Amino acid sequence: MCGAPDQDTLPALEVSPREAVVHGFVTRDGSALAGAYVRLLDSTGEFTAEVQSSATGYFRFYAAAGDWTLRTLYRGGSVDAAVTAEQGSAVEAQVVVPD
């Protein structure tokens, strides 16, 4: 398997000591935004991974420790959010899409 897994059916989150998870929700006007394309870019701006937000707006990446950018594409535009991942833990990021 190599494709982005369905974010609606992910297993419960278990963070291994060697992983650095970045996860969170995409919202617009306070409500979950499903089907947005969330792209994980590394500190140089290079693409690393992409998933589509679930019905609840949820997304999850297994990154490495360091600074990342979440670039979220939706119908009508895109928005960037910065996040710092830490080894052995899950960092939650909120992506707010403008109205």
Place this chain on the structure above:
Amino acid sequence: MSRADVLVDADWAEAHLDDPGVVFVEVDEDVSAYDGGHIKNAVRLDWTTELQQPAARDLIDRDDFSALMSRKGIGNDDTVVLYGGNNNWFAAYAYWQFKLYGHDEVKLLDGGRKKWELDGRELVKDVPERPTTSYVASDPDLSIRAFRDEVVASIGSKNLVDVRSPDEFSGKIKAPAHLPQEQSQRAGHVPTAINIPWSKAAADDGTFRSDDELSKLYGEQGFDDSRPTIAYCRIGERSSHTWFVLHELLGKTDVKNYDGSWAEYGSLVGVPVQKDV
């Protein structure tokens, strides 16, 4: 061959949805994507279960490809338009497999599902019924497929293009970051490989860069036009995307896809591996 022969845009697709000689094919690993809505009249191919032999971890053979096409109602003379999620990774893999088995008219939909969705174009749930055909595949064209021994023998002599992300190339992570990192294989890359991530060839919306941008990209990254080329990634689908760019869009000759890729190479005993972290 030109870009127009191998790539169509969404406007072209919308204008040809009902053409009798055109078959739209969605290729995903996750079949639920198709069930949730697909391009009108598109049939589905499951990358994992239909294009591969799961136990042998190999492509389906010629007879199975013929049977699959016949079952899907695809004829040898049909124009096949492939699209899918994940920036067309699996559609590009299918494209490469169609070419491997000698299908003449096959094209990719630029931007795949993502561009189609972001444009707000119509997706339907009706599944088309296509009469079965008697498809006859050709013998595999091994001029576009590389195997592990050729990769090892090519170290230092051919363009080995590792199209994974920089962190996978360096060995910092073992798989794309949307997946758990517990993998059996070693981390790193084939010595002398150059890292030109597949994503540099596409815009955020999944459409391919222009021919000029693509030529400049590979030239700047150390791609040597005088040498044969092997592209690889982790399981061969992202490298199909780059194979499509190099062989189909840019028209470079002697370009192979190593579909065994890092999942195979990184598990071999006794082969050289370069790790940068």
